[in-house]
């Protein structure tokens with residue numbers, strides 16, 4: 001059973017009543033549309049909020065680069081005038097001019113590439129394919145790791161997605177596929193977490209700092225950290241001081257926040273100890289905690305917070 005998620009690039013969530021829940025086909029297609037008139041993620045969401053409109057899309061990208069979520073990826077949007085396509089597609093409405101070739105701004109186009117990369121990645125796709133023709137595309141069965149592009153004009157008498165985006169479909173497929181093959185992008189350096197050391201609190205990771213900052217701003221209490229665990233945006237919320245107890249029989253106290261630090265003592269009881277500072281360091285995925293006593297640093301991997309133990313006991 002597929003577990004669907006939605007994009008962390010979303011800046012506006014406005015769930016539309018115009019949808020079927022859940023979708024009846026696994027995601028293996030994306031359909032990019034143009035709005036034939038400039039809009040923001042917010043104003044497009046307001047349009048799709050009306051049941052009389054009988055239309056929606058999974059995502060929308062505003063002319064200001066804002067990204068709207070209107071129909072969750074688990075559900076089918078009403079977008080392409082073709083139920084079978086919409087059941088298997090992630091549909092994206094892109095803000096455009098109101099006349100041919102329905103040009104989109106550079107910021108909008110850049111955000112479209114980011115969103116398609118993210119949609120492919122979260123759905124386990126390594127390739128975005130554009131065949132350029134309806135018969136070939138509909139006759140093709142995508143492999144497990146492939147996403148296929150379709151366009152609205154194949155299913156209805158419209159220009160959508162407009163000449164500007166239509167002519168760029170080959171370029172879009174190529175660029176997104178190139179990004180998906182880039183190992184460095186698979187492990188994005190900008191992480192949105194509560195603290196640099198607490199990997200469990202991570203709610204998103206981004207290649208582009210600007211996207212990470214936007215996401216952190218939308219989630220109070222979260223900050224952006226680079227690969228070395230340094231806060232590059234926002235205040236780290238470590239919650240120090242707090243108390244922990246050891247979950248092993250002999251927990252070394254070291255003179256530095258790393259397993260290479262000299263052992264200067266040991267905790268052999270299950271009493272509470274107060275941590276006054278956290279630091280990232282080798283040998284403990286959750287980081288190291290400096291003891292209030294001044295004795296040194298302990299590996300937080302081998303501790304539990306006092307309130308956690310109170311809950312679980």
Ligand SMILES: [Zn+2]
Pocket residue numbers: 033034079080152160161
């Ligand atoms: Zn369309």
